[in-house]
Amino acid sequence: MSVKPWWQVAVPHKDIREGRLEEAIFAANLGDVYQNKGPIDYRDPEIFFKKTYFTAGLTNLIGAVLSKLSGKGKGDTVIQIQTPFGGGKTHALLALYHTFKHGNKIAHLPTVKKILKENKIENIPETKVVVFVGEYADPLKGRTLWGEIAYQLKSYKLMEEYDKKRVAPGKELIADLLSKNQPVLILIDELLQYVVRTMGVKVEEGTLKGQVQAFLKALTEAVASADNCALIATLPSSVSEGFEEAEKAERILGELQKIFGRVEKIYTPVEGEEIYEIVRKRLFEELGDVSEHRKVAEEYFSLYQKLGEDIPSECREVAYKERMVRA
Ligand SMILES: Nc1ncnc2c1ncn2[C@@H]1O[C@H](COP(=O)(O)OP(=O)(O)OP(=O)(O)O)[C@@H](O)[C@H]1O
Numbered sequence: 001m002s003v004k005p006w007w008q009v010a011v012p013h014k015d016i017r018e019g020r021l022e023e024a025i026f027a028a029n030l031g032d033v034y035q036n037k038g039p040i041d042y043r044d045p046e047i048f049f050k051k052t053y054f055t056a057g058l059t060n061l062i063g064a065v066l067s068k069l070s071g072k073g074k075g076d077t078v079i080q081i082q083t084p085f086g087g088g089k090t091h092a093l094l095a096l097y098h099t100f101k102h103g104n105k106i107a108h109l110p111t112v113k114k115i116l117k118e119n120k121i122e123n124i125p126e127t128k129v130v131v132f133v134g135e136y137a138d139p140l141k142g143r144t145l146w147g148e149i150a151y152q153l154k155s156y157k158l159m160e161e162y163d164k165k166r167v168a169p170g171k172e173l174i175a176d177l178l179s180k181n182q183p184v185l186i187l188i189d190e191l192l193q194y195v196v197r198t199m200g201v202k203v204e205e206g207t208l209k210g211q212v213q214a215f216l217k218a219l220t221e222a223v224a225s226a227d228n229c230a231l232i233a234t235l236p237s238s239v240s241e242g243f244e245e246a247e248k249a250e251r252i253l254g255e256l257q258k259i260f261g262r263v264e265k266i267y268t269p270v271e272g273e274e275i276y277e278i279v280r281k282r283l284f285e286e287l288g289d290v291s292e293h294r295k296v297a298e299e300y301f302s303l304y305q306k307l308g309e310d311i312p313s314e315c316r317e318v319a320y321k322e323r324m325v326r327a
């Protein structure tokens with residue numbers, strides 16, 4: 001078999017070439033970006049967009065939110081992003097964050113222009129972006145979800161009493177908060193982690209968990225009936241790992257899905273073979289000659305043919321060769 005080694009065909013990104021790739025880079029963190037911390041790849045809107053592969057799901061998601069916040073009256077308003085661990089949930093929230101927070105820095109990029117054009121939108125609307133990251137929030141001492149949203153919208157007074165008593169405000173007050181500040185984009189990451197932790201905080205007869213769930217019900221309804229607001233929250237598609245009390249977490253996940261399920265639309269940012277394109281985009285600056293990719297795939301394919309029964313049968317099908325070319 002004579003094929004060129006991969007490093008003679010494709011050029012990895014500078015950080016990878018120089019061996020500077022850190023582990024932190026593989027976990028997107030919305031809380032860090034909000035505080036302008038962490039790897040530049042996520043923090044800088046332009047670098048972030050250049051390293052993002054625009055999957056069909058992500059393109060649709062950005063388009064839907066742009067439509068809604070432009071006041072076009074269409075587009076989904078309450079959106080749940082659900083994937084397994086590492087499935088691109090936070091990455092999708094970051095893409096929305098940068099689109100609306102730093103529209104002026106990314107509007108010139110071809111990928112963004114294309115999304116605007118496809119949705120018949122001239123400019124990215126000036127929007128107030130609210131960020132809540134469950135992992136960062138302190139259910140006992142920090143602001144509540146409603147306190148934090150009001151605080152970031154510079155309308156804390158409106159929710160102060162509810163925040164201090166840790167009691168959920170009603171739908172009218174939330175609607176009032178939103179209508180005063182439209183267009184508003186609310187991004188909630190790691191919601192399940194937060195709600196699991198609110199179980200331990202006593203509020204009146206019950207716990208903060210009950211209050212948070214009542215608030216989420218009212219919030220999803222208020223957002224759905226507002227003209228210019230969108231709420232995007234992420235949930236894992238199952239609780240298999242990462243939780244100490246998996247059973248409780250599983251039950252709460254079901255409850256949250258129900259709350260969102262009444263008004264929401266589910267988006268999946270990465271599907272099937274799109275994963276190859278993402279990994280390529282993240283690792284390589286330049287992919288080199290496509291005919292070289294094909295040559296490598298052909299060589300492996302004929303090798304697999306020769307090996308016959310020693311190799312799983314799917315690897316000997318032509319479709320597998322095409323997958324190798326793309327990978
Ligand atoms: N469309 C994409 N283009 C480029 N990179 C992506 C894309 N989607 C996800 N990634 C990258 O894949 C990695 C995992 O994605 P991400 O952290 O968003 O997953 P997650 O669903 O939030 O994971 P977790 O369940 O652990 O919170 C990150 O490094 C992220 O930047």
Ligand SMILES: [Mg+2]
Pocket residue numbers: 028089090091189
């Ligand atoms: Mg995440």
